[in-house]
Amino acid sequence: MNTIPEALDSSLISALGDDVQCHERAAGQPPLFIEPKGGALLDRDRFRAWTRRVKPALEQLIVRHGGIVLRGFPTPETEDFADIVEQFPPFQDGYVGGRAPRLQISGRVMESTRLDAGVRLGVHSEMAYRRHYPGRIAFFSRLTAPVGGETTIADARQFVEGIGPELVEKIAAIGIRxxxxxxxxxxxxxxxxxxxDRYGWNHAFGTEDPAEVEARCASRGLQPLWHDDGSLTVFATLEPFLNHPVTGTKLYRSGLHRDHTAMAVLNPEMRKNQKYPTGMFLANGQRLSNEEVDHINAVCDRFTYSWPWRNGDVMILDNLQVWHGRNPYEGRRDVQVALLD
Incomplete structure (x- = not known):
């Protein structure tokens, strides 16, 4: 029988059957690692049948633990990742106007990002700059970088308490843009x-027609502003806090704390010359103080961590409860993603 740590949900773990074993990195810390026990699920067909049989339990475990990692199963190629992805409902809005430079690989599977290997991507909730967002995001490490490149995660369930009631109330009362x-x-x-910011708007919005960009913005509650050099800035009014649709927990969902820290260091000269620099701001046009920004960043850092990835790892995160990022890396790396509802 499965050996179930006391902190884990025994009924859900038991629903996965006797051919797997589960563990956490630390008690209560996402994600839940699920690995084969014995050789039964090392057969690709049996593994695929197993994922379909236990999908209801997997979905509940994603919510319960903030995410899961399927490790050691026969998932070496994109088609194996795609088979798992296809079992979950897609994020219907797609990646229109998405921030990361990425291309479609196959079906619903995309590149993770073409952001330079030397850049550290801070933890964030996927598409936190949009009103509509994927409920879950899936990652697949087809080729793990020899040095660095870990997908970092942060337990966002701890953020509201860490930020503190006074600052939470201030941000919630003003709102963000x-x-x-x-x-x-x-x-x-x-x-x-x-x-x-150098990613061409035609690739981000999937059209060569500025009028179509404006139509796609309008349907998503976004306000586009064209510049003389042909570049584009898109504005949105957002809620910085929301309640999780299943657990009801109040969660912070914003990049407000990054607007003049992480964003500015990528290309300070470019930011200085922008009339509307990329970032999130209080809806009244003011910024948080440096002390407030530092405080929120410290909270995020406190609950951010990573671990060595392996080829074939598949991770599915609850996009509200657990944020993700990326460490800089050296060598070749092939990590793929899919947006799920």
Whole structure:
């Protein structure tokens, strides 16, 4: 029988059957690692049948633990990841106007990002700059970098308490606005970007027609602003806190604390010359104080961690409860993603 740590939900773990074993890195810390026990699920067909049989339990475990990692199963290629992804409902809004420079690989599977290997991507909730967001996000490490490149995660369930009631009340009362900048229309997607603001708007919005960009913005509650050099800034009014649809827990969902720290260091000269620099701001036009920004960043850092990844690892996160990022890396790396509801 499964050996179930006391902190884990025994009924859900038992529903996975006797051919797997589960563990956490630390009690109560996401994600839940699920690995084969014995050789039964090392057969690809049996593994795929197992994922379909236990999917209801997997979905509950994603909520319960903030995410799961399927490790050691026969998932070496994109088609194996795609088979898992196809069992979950897609995020219907897709990646229109998405921030990360990425291309579609196959079906619903995309590149993780073309952000330069030397850039550390801070933890964030996927598409926190949009009103509509994927409920879950899946990752697949097809090729793990030889040095660095770990997908970092942060337990966002701890953020509201860590930020503290006074600052939470201030941010919630004022609300937030986001500004995202895109580069002018470009012929190709570059192999890597040191700054995401250079990503051409035509690739981000999937159209060469500015009028269609404006229509897609309008349907998503976004306000586009075109610049003389052909670049684009898109604005949105957002709620910085929301209640999880299943657990009811109040969660922080914002990049407000990053607007003049992590965002600015990528290309300070470019930011200085932008009329509307990329970032999130209080809805009244003011910024948080440096002390408030430092405090929220310290809270995020306190609950952020990583571990060595392995080829074939598949991770599915609850996008509200657990944020993700990326460490810089050296060598080749192939991590793929899919947006799920």
């Amino acid at each position: 986001s500004a995202l900048s895109y580069g002018p229309k470009s012929d190709t997607v570059e192999s890597s970007y040191e700054d995401q």
